[in-house]
Amino acid sequence: MQTAITTQDYRLPPEQVPETVVETLGRDERDECIRQIKCLLREHNAVLVAHYYTDPDLQLLADETGGHVSDSLDMARFGHESDADTLVVCGVRFMGETAKILNPEKRVLMPDLHADCSLDLGCPGDEFTAFCDRHPDHTVVVYANTSAAVKARADWMVTSGSAVDVVRHLAERGEKIIWAPDKYLGEYVQAQSGADMVLWQGSCIVHEEFKGRELEELKQQHPGARVLVHPESPAPVIAQADVVSSTTGIIKAARELDADTFIVATDRGIFYKMQQAAPDKTFIEAPTAGRGATCKSCGHCPWMAMNSLTKLQTTLESGANEVFVDADVIRRARLPIKRLLDFAAQRKQPVYGRNDA
Numbered sequence: 001m002q003t004a005i006t007t008q009d010y011r012l013p014p015e016q017v018p019e020t021v022v023e024t025l026g027r028d029e030r031d032e033c034i035r036q037i038k039c040l041l042r043e044h045n046a047v048l049v050a051h052y053y054t055d056p057d058l059q060l061l062a063d064e065t066g067g068h069v070s071d072s073l074d075m076a077r078f079g080h081e082s083d084a085d086t087l088v089v090c091g092v093r094f095m096g097e098t099a100k101i102l103n104p105e106k107r108v109l110m111p112d113l114h115a116d117c118s119l120d121l122g123c124p125g126d127e128f129t130a131f132c133d134r135h136p137d138h139t140v141v142v143y144a145n146t147s148a149a150v151k152a153r154a155d156w157m158v159t160s161g162s163a164v165d166v167v168r169h170l171a172e173r174g175e176k177i178i179w180a181p182d183k184y185l186g187e188y189v190q191a192q193s194g195a196d197m198v199l200w201q202g203s204c205i206v207h208e209e210f211k212g213r214e215l216e217e218l219k220q221q222h223p224g225a226r227v228l229v230h231p232e233s234p235a236p237v238i239a240q241a242d243v244v245s246s247t248t249g250i251i252k253a254a255r256e257l258d259a260d261t262f263i264v265a266t267d268r269g270i271f272y273k274m275q276q277a278a279p280d281k282t283f284i285e286a287p288t289a290g291r292g293a294t295c296k297s298c299g300h301c302p303w304m305a306m307n308s309l310t311k312l313q314t315t316l317e318s319g320a321n322e323v324f325v326d327a328d329v330i331r332r333a334r335l336p337i338k339r340l341l342d343f344a345a346q347r348k349q350p351v352y353g354r355n356d357a
């Protein structure tokens with residue numbers, strides 16, 4: 001087993017993390033907003049693609065209007081297959097960028113361009129490029145949760161569902177790996193693959209807050225519960241998982257596993273699709289240390305929460321918040337994404353629909 005080398009700490013300081021603010025509308029206001037959005041989508045030949053972590057109303061709207069709810073790469077793929085002129089991405093900025101990279105001919109809009117991600121923010125393109133330049137003998141593998149500029153510097157892009165397979169494949173070819181930006185996912189991949197890896201030290205401010213000891217206590221209160229964990233979580237949480245998987249994998253496990261109760265360590269936005277998939281089952285949020293918690297998110301991403309019905313309506317009305325990516329960056333960033341798609345196709349692995357970001 002190789003030992004992972006790490007970089008300096010790139011966790012986002014708490015003062016740079018916004019408070020999680022969830023929009024609340026009265027019933028009439030909400031219904032009118034949804035009615036307007038449906039008209040605007042038709043008027044602009046636009047399609048709505050939403051991530052599993054967004055507000056249930058947005059997920060419902062995407063489902064009801066012929067759009068799609070999924071992970072970031074699958075959102076972009078859906079956009080590519082759609083004949084809509086405009087893709088409206090309800091998610092965070094790197095998802096809008098990925099949609100644009102794979103669909104440069106389409107207009108890509110987002111309800112809020114300030115919807116960011118601590119992994120993306122914690123991996124600045126210029127510092128990452130300088131870091132890669134210091135390790136010229138390493139293959140650069142980046143997670144989907146990165147900017148277009150970081151993808152443009154990478155050899156491979158991976159999702160949480162494909163990361164272990166890709167890195168294991170590269171390790172078998174004798175390649176040394178630079179991994180960025182999520183250190184917990186990187187540690188997990190390193191442990192599973194045994195690869196020689198240099199890990200960038202970024203983290204997701206949502207998953208990082210799940211606590212191992214409190215999870216142990218919760219498991220004792222629910223001895224029959226299965227534990228489903230996203231691999232952006234810390235190792236003591238992953239160690240207690242019955243299933244470690246991507247968002248789509250977690251939903252699938254909830255549907256297929258023979259258990260009534262699940263403790264879930266990922267953004268609570270996923271509960272909407274989990275309850276649809278397994279309506280008779282009970283889902284419990286994994287603990288973030290509860291009352292004494294210092295997290296600002298406590299199980300819900302503040303940037304995902306920036307996507308709201310009213311902002312979506314405004315964006316569709318005004319055409320504001322369009323995502324632009326430099327043409328040369330698009331050209332270079334497509335290569336690592338295409339490598340992943342080709343790898344999955346060769347192995348007949350469904351990259352889409354089982355991975356996330």
Ligand code: SF4
Nearest residue numbers: 117118204205206301
């Ligand atoms: S949940 Fe974490 S990884 Fe996902 S967008 Fe929010 S900060 Fe990024």
